[in-house]
Amino acid sequence: MTVPPPIVAPSILAADFARLADEVRAVEDAADWLHVDVMDNHFVPNLTIGLPVVQSLRGATTIPFDVHLMIEDPRRWAPGYADAGAYNVTFHAEACDDPVALAKDLRSAGAKAGLAIDRDTPIESYLELLPSFDTLLIMTIKAGFGGQRFIPHLLDKVRAARRHVETGHLDVRIEVDGGITADTIAQAAEAGADAFVAGTAVYGADDPAEAVRKLRARAEHAVTGA
Template sequence: MEAAQPDTVIAPSLLAADFARLAEAGARVADDVDWLHVDVMDNHFVPNLTIGPPVVKSLKAATDVPLDCHLMIEDPERWAVGYAELGAYNVTFHAEASADPVTLAKRLRAAGAKAGLAIDRDTPVEEYLDLLPEFDTLLIMTIKAGFGGQSFIPEMLEKVRTARNHARGGHLELRIEVDGGIADDTIAAAAEAGADSFVAGTAVFGADDPAEACRRLRALAEAAR
């Protein structure tokens, strides 16, 4: 039986960690997080190039923390299911890159993963609201996808509010995840808007004590929610 997930999910982004020590970075925060966020970029859908299946396979063998794979790639229909087969807990692909998001979500679930849909900065969320019952997670970018360390864009929280209000109409179990510029001074606003899952990179792995940074972010989000 799958373990129950907490009301608030903290998912530090390994994009901000030392790539030579990813497993070690994950271990440093393992007791204080719910997921490890893995940013997969292909230098096509976004102009950055990061990691792929071999690294995810190694991470899966090195940690018991569920892996939250965020695919910023072209042609997710070709590649996404492979991450589920490697044991990723949640596989999120971009709406902008997918020809048939619902069918891909069903394939991910059949392969044993949760299915997530990501919405980039310049994409309206409204046209995807009716698809949300097919997904476990909606990831709303609060920056432009592609690089870490960008500043949080507060206007993106209107998408969070819209999605949360829609989910209250019948998809209460939907996770709404925010990614980009999440830190001590932004997480409360995201939680108040309706987010319940939070990706934080620099705020965690740029801190002197990453585990304490995660505990602090959780406390701020829970107080705001």
């Protein structure tokens, strides 16, 4: 199995929103991406931040934004996040009737395109769409709330995606989101994931930047043994 160097993306969902800019800067020297969870209280039963906050926060850091849209009607909203400077914009397969068309729109707007698969959604019918995407995000919990327990059997989806990516020689990041900690990141890396969203494991640590570095090292060790 050939897996690219791991990417660790702290999730601001676990940060202190009263001092969000400072929380972002705390991981600036360590994080590869900054994971931004956008929830609308319709597609998922939670309400977080939207486009104005992302636009404002973009000026506070140089970390590439990995925006995860857990919203209805992503075709209406997703291009706005690309226009706001997001590096990668991921939307849910369950919320979009033409994922490939939206991926084209995002790429035309200057962003990478990501497709997210929720906990209860089979992955097989979406694998053939991967040439149109840059990232496949596989939920290892049920989308909607942070702090949930990692579900190991969902790594079967990661394994299937890794086989498909390698067989097709595709340039697609396989990202996992949900319950990623120092204890679970190795499992996800061994299954074939190469990008890892971590919330409480980073922002619950005394030193968030060091927590990011330790997570990346664990992922690297799981794949290379080094």
